[in-house]
Amino acid sequence: MNxxxxxxxxxxxxxxxxxxxxxxxxxxxxxxxxxxDAEDTGTSSSAMHANAPVVSLNWNSVVTDNRNATGVLExxxxxxxxxxxxxxxxxxxxxYDLDLDGTIDVNVTAMHGWTTFNQTSANxxxxxxxxxxxxxVAFIARDSTGLAGTQLxxxxxxxxxxxxxxYAIFDAEDAGGDVTTGTDDNLVRVTMTQGSxxxxxxxxxxxxxxxxxxxxxxxxxxxxVDTDCMLVEFGDSSDDVxxxxxxxxxxxxGQDLCTAGASCxxxxxxxxxxxxxxxxQPSTVAQ
Numbered sequence: 565m566n567x568x569x570x571x572x573x574x575x576x577x578x579x580x581x582x583x584x585x586x587x588x589x590x591x592x593x594x595x596x597x598x599x600x601d602a603e604d605t606g607t608s609s610s611a612m613h614a615n616a617p618v619v620s621l622n623w624n625s626v627v628t629d630n631r632n633a634t635g636v637l638e639x640x641x642x643x644x645x646x647x648x649x650x651x652x653x654x655x656x657x658x659x660y661d662l663d664l665d666g667t668i669d670v671n672v673t674a675m676h677g678w679t680t681f682n683q684t685s686a687n688x689x690x691x692x693x694x695x696x697x698x699x700x701v702a703f704i705a706r707d708s709t710g711l712a713g714t715q716l717x718x719x720x721x722x723x724x725x726x727x728x729x730x731y732a733i734f735d736a737e738d739a740g741g742d743v744t745t746g747t748d749d750n751l752v753r754v755t756m757t758q759g760s761x762x763x764x765x766x767x768x769x770x771x772x773x774x775x776x777x778x779x780x781x782x783x784x785x786x787x788x789v790d791t792d793c794m795l796v797e798f799g800d801s802s803d804d805v806x807x808x809x810x811x812x813x814x815x816x817x818g819q820d821l822c823t824a825g826a827s828c829x830x831x832x833x834x835x836x837x838x839x840x841x842x843x844x845q846p847s848t849v850a851q
Contacts, residue, residue: 615651617658617705617713630682639682640699647676648705648713661702663687664716668704732759732808736832736846739813743822743850748815751793751822751850752830755811762806766838769795771814772831773821781814792819822850 621644628641648658655675659668662683670681688697698720706712735757739750752771756762770778771793781793794817799810814832822828831847 614709614711615707616711617648617650617655617707619703619705619713619715620647621645621703621715621717623717623719639684640688641680641682642719643678643680644701644703644717645676645678646672646703648703649675650705650707650713652707652709654708655705656708658705659703661704664700664702666704732762732806732843733757734811734832734834734844734846736830736848738848738850739815743824743826743828745820745824746816747818747820749820749822749850750813750815751828752814752832752848753798753811754814754832754834754846755799756806756808759808762836762843764804764806766836767806768835768837769812769814770833770835771821772833773828775829775831778833779821781817783812791817792821793817 623642623644630639630641644660646658648655657668657671658673659671660679660681661667662669662681663686670679672679683699683701685697687701688699690697698718700716700718702714702716704712704714733756734754736752736754739753741750743749743751754769764783767783769781769783771781772778779792781795782791783795783797794815795812796815797810797812800807801810814830816822822830828850829847830850831845833845834843835841836843
């Protein structure tokens, strides 16, 4: 009586084993969705581990400006040192982008070294108040995967122009000697250190002593000066222009602007009156 039941139990158990084995085979089979995900993951990981080139730049301290016959700045010759490295070792393109449009304008092949090129005046931006030009270039190194390393570097060009007028650079220093209670003390010496000749008819010089209201100083041309300060030329005073190396001593003229025992902070403002633009504002202390 129990044999048929035992046979049924054995058969049921055998079916369960077969079904369990079949179900267990499913993970062992290739899973198209799973394999696709695994492949995508592998590709993504490879991309994540790609290395963009690393770039370093350094300007040379020597910058040369190139001018046309009328003195207008046309370009600046610059020397720049670059270094680039890629961990994958597959840099395929390097060079300088001079106008920042993303395209290499000056190609290089060495992994490091100096490159000399001209940056045209079209790529200069003038500071709104300081009358200096700033230019920026980018160095781009691109590898075979399309990844790029880029570094920007900017340089202030130490000459500036408006039209055909060069805006010069001036230095101011204490004129030497102690200030007194008199009204004819030498206060400041101002020297043009860079620039082109500027006709005296276009020049206005003012001083502000200890942040007081500016005072115009007239040039002593032998005709007498009726302002509180005057300009006494040194250097080449035989012509009507202010040139590099020439300067003026600013002297009290009947007014005690900086009295004995005081240190006076003096700001000098030099203006091109023809264009109505300030050329420079050097400062110093007279004692």
